[in-house]
Amino acid sequence: TAWTEGSNHVWIDQLLPAAPYRGQTITVGVWVKCSLEGAPQIFDFAEGAAEPYQWPLHYTEAPEVNGWRFCTSTKKIRPNADQVGFRLGAHLIHGISIYLDEAQAVVVAP
Numbered sequence: 001t002a003w004t005e006g007s008n009h010v011w012i013d014q015l016l017p018a019a020p021y022r023g024q025t026i027t028v029g030v031w032v033k034c035s036l037e038g039a040p041q042i043f044d045f046a047e048g049a050a051e052p053y054q055w056p057l058h059y060t061e062a063p064e065v066n067g068w069r070f071c072t073s074t075k076k077i078r079p080n081a082d083q084v085g086f087r088l089g090a091h092l093i094h095g096i097s098i099y100l101d102e103a104q105a106v107v108v109a110p
Contacts, residue, residue, distance in 0.1 A: 011089035018044055018081035025108040028086050029072035034098035038090035039071045042105075044081035054078065068101075 032038045043055035055075065062070040077084055086105060090098040 014086045021077045025076045027074040028105045030103040031101040038098045041087040042075045043085045045083040046080045
């Protein structure tokens with residue numbers, strides 16, 4: 001878990017070795033309940049690469065149901081990736097809560 005002072009950004013990361021996922025596309029999704037922005041991200045890390053961390057800049061959001069919305073992020077893992085990261089993150093303001101439920105990741109074979 002990390003928090004950067006002044007940014008109001010909070011996140012939880014789970015890192016995995018990338019070898020089993022290289023060249024494959026992964027979609028991560030989570031149910032989010034919050035009046036502010038909160039979403040999943042997937043990223044990969046390749047040590048020594050010009051851009052060691054890469055992640056999609058956008059995520060998709062299904063229409064809200066009873067205050068909850070399902071958000072997804074998709075990325076093809078680079079052939080030289082060392083790690084794959086799954087992130088649940090949010091921009092929060094004091095007194096605002098975020099709820100995340102049923103996070104899932106799906107791997108699509110190349």
